[in-house]
Amino acid sequence: MEGQNKKMIIRNCLVIRVLILFQIFSFFLLIIFPQIIQSEEEKSFTRQRSGQVIFTPHERSDSEPQQVHISLVGKDHMRVSWVTEDKNARSVVEYGTKQGGEYEAKAKGYHTSYNYFMYQSGKIHHVVIGPLKPNTNYFYRCGGLGPEFSFKTPPLNFPIEFVVVGDLGQTEWTTSTLKHVNSKDYDVFLLPGDLSYSDTQQPLWDSFGRLVEPYASRRPWMTTEGNHEIEILPVTEPTGFKAYNARWPNPHKESGSNSNLYYSFELAGTHIVMLGSYADFDDESEQYTWLVDDLAKVDRKKTPWVVVLLHAPWYNTNEAHQGEGESMRKSMEGLLYEARVDLVFAGHVHAYERFTRVYNNNEDPCGPMYVTIGDGGNREGLALSYKKPVSPLSLYREASFGHGRLRIVNETHAHWSWHRNNDNDAFVADGVWIQSLSSFKECWNTQHHNHVHHEEL
Numbered sequence: 001m002e003g004q005n006k007k008m009i010i011r012n013c014l015v016i017r018v019l020i021l022f023q024i025f026s027f028f029l030l031i032i033f034p035q036i037i038q039s040e041e042e043k044s045f046t047r048q049r050s051g052q053v054i055f056t057p058h059e060r061s062d063s064e065p066q067q068v069h070i071s072l073v074g075k076d077h078m079r080v081s082w083v084t085e086d087k088n089a090r091s092v093v094e095y096g097t098k099q100g101g102e103y104e105a106k107a108k109g110y111h112t113s114y115n116y117f118m119y120q121s122g123k124i125h126h127v128v129i130g131p132l133k134p135n136t137n138y139f140y141r142c143g144g145l146g147p148e149f150s151f152k153t154p155p156l157n158f159p160i161e162f163v164v165v166g167d168l169g170q171t172e173w174t175t176s177t178l179k180h181v182n183s184k185d186y187d188v189f190l191l192p193g194d195l196s197y198s199d200t201q202q203p204l205w206d207s208f209g210r211l212v213e214p215y216a217s218r219r220p221w222m223t224t225e226g227n228h229e230i231e232i233l234p235v236t237e238p239t240g241f242k243a244y245n246a247r248w249p250n251p252h253k254e255s256g257s258n259s260n261l262y263y264s265f266e267l268a269g270t271h272i273v274m275l276g277s278y279a280d281f282d283d284e285s286e287q288y289t290w291l292v293d294d295l296a297k298v299d300r301k302k303t304p305w306v307v308v309l310l311h312a313p314w315y316n317t318n319e320a321h322q323g324e325g326e327s328m329r330k331s332m333e334g335l336l337y338e339a340r341v342d343l344v345f346a347g348h349v350h351a352y353e354r355f356t357r358v359y360n361n362n363e364d365p366c367g368p369m370y371v372t373i374g375d376g377g378n379r380e381g382l383a384l385s386y387k388k389p390v391s392p393l394s395l396y397r398e399a400s401f402g403h404g405r406l407r408i409v410n411e412t413h414a415h416w417s418w419h420r421n422n423d424n425d426a427f428v429a430d431g432v433w434i435q436s437l438s439s440f441k442e443c444w445n446t447q448h449h450n451h452v453h454h455e456e457l
């Protein structure tokens with residue numbers, strides 16, 4: 001009996017050693033050939049030449065903050081996040097409305113760090129500051145030293161402007177997109193998944209943090225996860241989202257969510273739901289139950305606009321990633337429809353596509369308008385081929401890098417526009433006025449519901 005146990009242990013040790021060897025081997029393979037992490041579907045279509053990854057070096061001292069970015073927390077607070085190499089650096093933020101080091105307030109936060117295979121992260125600091133005044137410039141410094149940063153808080157009321165960019169990555173395309181984004185002011189940056197494209201190479205998360213710092217330290221960045229945030233490795237990293245959760249925490253507790261992978265927040269008359277394409281979404285799941293509760297709490301008098309973001313699109317006429325959002329659509333589309341969600345933004349497909357208002361594959365005046373905006377500039381390049389003939393639901397589709405802007409003018413009207421990187425800043429490649437469903441009386445009587453359901457039977 002004893003001998004048998006010993007044999008088992010020895011055999012298990014051997015198995016683990018072989019697995020670790022395999023992992024080291026695949027790790028180096030990934031460094032040399034990062035494209036092997038792509039799925040079969042991703043290889044089966046041609047894309048425009050992919051952008052070279054730009055590695056953004058660390059140029060400050062070890063104790064100075066790097067990768068500074070901010071995100072909204074609750075109605076009047078901001079989370080400031082940054083990384084230091086120095087383990088003794090403090091998690092404090094000094095801030096105020098005066099420029100030049102005269103700070104009126106100071107807040108303490110916490111730090112975290114993580115190991116990923118052979119990589120050890122720096123000290124990752126998160127400090128929530130506030131209450132802050134709306135539509136106000138603040139100046140701040142992290143950890144008591146290093147450069148002064150500044151940001152503007154979003155307005156309390158309309159108008160408000162969101163920039164929406166998916167599948168950002170860190171290439172020359174990314175740089176071009178961010179330059180275009182910065183050429184015109186906006187309030188909040190929304191990112192429906194696929195941030196750094198580190199794909200298990202953790203130093204690329206640090207590089208991404210440094211690349212986006214000039215933008216993400218100035219305006220709040222609100223994200224949800226894409227498939228490139230998963231980063232599961234056999235044996236050592238079985239759960240996924242390690243880097244994403246440590247570096248890009250979302251205000252999920254504030255919206256009653258137990259997971260960093262889905263949450264909601266409200267500002268300036270807009271309720272924004274960040275769904276998780278890579279968390280369970282079937283009708284028994286926590287995400288589903290949370291979404292039911294979250295949508296039930298929406299008060300359209302307070303937030304006439306309801307916007308949803310998620311990674312894998314539910315409607316998509318590109319050849320790339322066909323059907324990947326389908327099971328989530330089947331599970332959750334009814335909830336969004338009944339709640340009269342105005343807009344759904346997705347990423348994942350590296351192109352731009354705008355649909356009409358849709359429910360259950362039919363044009364429906366009370367359904368959300370769907371937009372795919374996965375053309376931020378990652379290294380995999382563009383998704384160039386589309387299904388033919390064009391679906392009548394798809395009103396505009398094009399594989400070019402760019403970004404979108406949602407300018408909510410008032411309770412009833414918003415303007416959506418798409419801006420190509422190839423065009424000059426003022427040019428709008430695609431633009432459309434949208435009316436909030438909260439102002440469509442015919443969408444709120446049950447008669448209409450029944451009618452719609454009836455037609456589909």
Ligand SMILES: *[C@@H]1O[C@H](CO)[C@@H](O)[C@H](O)[C@H]1NC(C)=O
Nearest residue numbers: 408409410411412413414433
């Ligand atoms: C909202 O904005 C639209 C577009 O600018 C305008 O036509 C409409 O009159 C505005 N509504 C209100 C209530 O101000």
Ligand SMILES: [Fe+2]
Nearest residue numbers: 194226227348
């Ligand atoms: Fe993706």
